[in-house]
Amino acid sequence: MGPKIFKALKYGTPVLFLLAAAWIIWAPPARIGYAPVQPIDYRHDIHAGAIGQKTFDGKEQYGIDCQYCHTGVTTSKKAGVPSMNTCMNCHILVGSSLPGVKTLKKFYAEKKAVEWVRIHNVPDHVRFPHAPHIKQLLKEGQPTKTACIACHGDVSSMKVVEQKESLNMGFCVNCHRDYRNDVEYKKHGVSTTCNTCHY
Numbered sequence: 001m002g003p004k005i006f007k008a009l010k011y012g013t014p015v016l017f018l019l020a021a022a023w024i025i026w027a028p029p030a031r032i033g034y035a036p037v038q039p040i041d042y043r044h045d046i047h048a049g050a051i052g053q054k055t056f057d058g059k060e061q062y063g064i065d066c067q068y069c070h071t072g073v074t075t076s077k078k079a080g081v082p083s084m085n086t087c088m089n090c091h092i093l094v095g096s097s098l099p100g101v102k103t104l105k106k107f108y109a110e111k112k113a114v115e116w117v118r119i120h121n122v123p124d125h126v127r128f129p130h131a132p133h134i135k136q137l138l139k140e141g142q143p144t145k146t147a148c149i150a151c152h153g154d155v156s157s158m159k160v161v162e163q164k165e166s167l168n169m170g171f172c173v174n175c176h177r178d179y180r181n182d183v184e185y186k187k188h189g190v191s192t193t194c195n196t197c198h199y
């Protein structure tokens with residue numbers, strides 16, 4: 001029995017090791033399609049969709065810039081999710097008869113913070129800062145939303161936010177490699193070394 005175990009270890013260990021490595025790089029896109037129900041039926045399509053176009057169900061769109069609510073995207077690590085006060089800038093006056101706005105106002109009146117369900121997440125050992133990405137991806141004169149599409153899809157057309165990309169290591173490294181190989185960006189020093197993204 002003894003030698004058999006050694007044989008199993010000898011041939012089995014490298015196979016397990018390769019499987020583990022493959023898992024890490026191409027972790028299954030289990031989170032693609034994750035679109036949890038939120039405490040308030042806030043809709044990105046109505047608020048941030050292009051002005052002049054209608055949502056899929058025929059509602060007016062208001063073209064609010066992503067940065068009006070996600071204020072951190074060019075300045076900090078976190079994009080941030082807006083506070084109730086940001087919503088109330090408009091909803092003190094607008095949409096009072098709509099059920100979702102009624103729920104919002106109820107939270108506001110009771111001074112209860114809205115606990116939005118988090119959708120996109122990287123593990124604690126991964127460093128992901130928004131600001132350097134957005135500054136780089138946002139070309140002069142473009143609307144903010146064009147810089148979000150690579151990682152979040154076109155949120156401005158979503159009724160409910162849904163994760164569109166795996167955000168696994170292969171996804172991150174591929175784009176870094178593309179940039180590193182791009183002549184125009186060579187001098188930028190986009191890095192693929194481990195400690196760029198890992199603490």
Ligand code: HEC
Pocket residue numbers: 038042044047048064065066067068069070081082116117118119120121145148152155156160161
């Ligand atoms: C009026 C405020 C407002 C505007 C404008 C806005 N958002 Fe949001 N965003 C929110 C709120 C509130 C949430 C949390 C609830 C949710 O997920 O729908 C959120 C959530 C998100 C999330 C998911 C965060 C997570 O938990 O992973 C992404 C991604 C996002 N927004 C991107 C965008 C993009 C891109 C734009 C511009 C096209 C935009 N948002 C415009 C208010 C806003």
Ligand code: HEC
Pocket residue numbers: 040041042043046047062064069082083086087088089090091094095098099100101104
């Ligand atoms: C810049 C102005 C503005 C801000 C800021 C804003 N909204 Fe709105 N919101 C609107 C307008 C305009 C409508 C459409 C009203 C209508 O159809 O009569 C709307 C509609 C809504 C609706 C109803 C959607 C439906 O199903 O028809 C909800 C719910 C809502 N907003 C929640 C929020 C929340 C939560 C925030 C903060 C994260 C927020 N809004 C921030 C302008 C704003």
Ligand code: HEC
Pocket residue numbers: 066070073077078079080081120121122123128130133134137144145147148149150151152167
């Ligand atoms: C290069 C990829 C990438 C781009 C581009 C990007 N994001 Fe993100 N975003 C992420 C990742 C990864 C997370 C999860 C971060 C974490 O877990 O710390 C995230 C999280 C978020 C969150 C959740 C709250 C937070 O602050 O972490 C919001 C909101 C958000 N992004 C909005 C945006 C908006 C708006 C844009 C465009 C201006 C944008 N993102 C562009 C990758 C990206």
Ligand code: HEC
Pocket residue numbers: 122126127128129132133136150151167168171172173175176179188189190191196197
């Ligand atoms: C769409 C392409 C793209 C994707 C996808 C992408 N990155 Fe980047 N990343 C860049 C570029 C371009 C830079 C260089 C920014 C600059 O000019 O400093 C960068 C820089 C970084 C930096 C260094 C920031 C600093 O402090 O200077 C980190 C850390 C990073 N990325 C982590 C990640 C992680 C983690 C992911 C996956 C969740 C990811 N990136 C996905 C393009 C991308």
Ligand code: HEC
Pocket residue numbers: 024027122123126167168169172173176191192193194195196197198
């Ligand atoms: C461009 C950013 C980036 C670079 C560079 C990078 N990683 Fe990662 N790595 C990630 C992300 C993002 C994850 C999380 C994947 C997920 O959630 O599926 C990850 C996950 C991992 C894990 C899995 C841990 C777990 O939770 O299962 C290991 C191990 C790892 N990386 C090692 C490395 C090594 C070794 C290198 C250098 C050869 C490296 N990484 C370079 C972004 C990066």
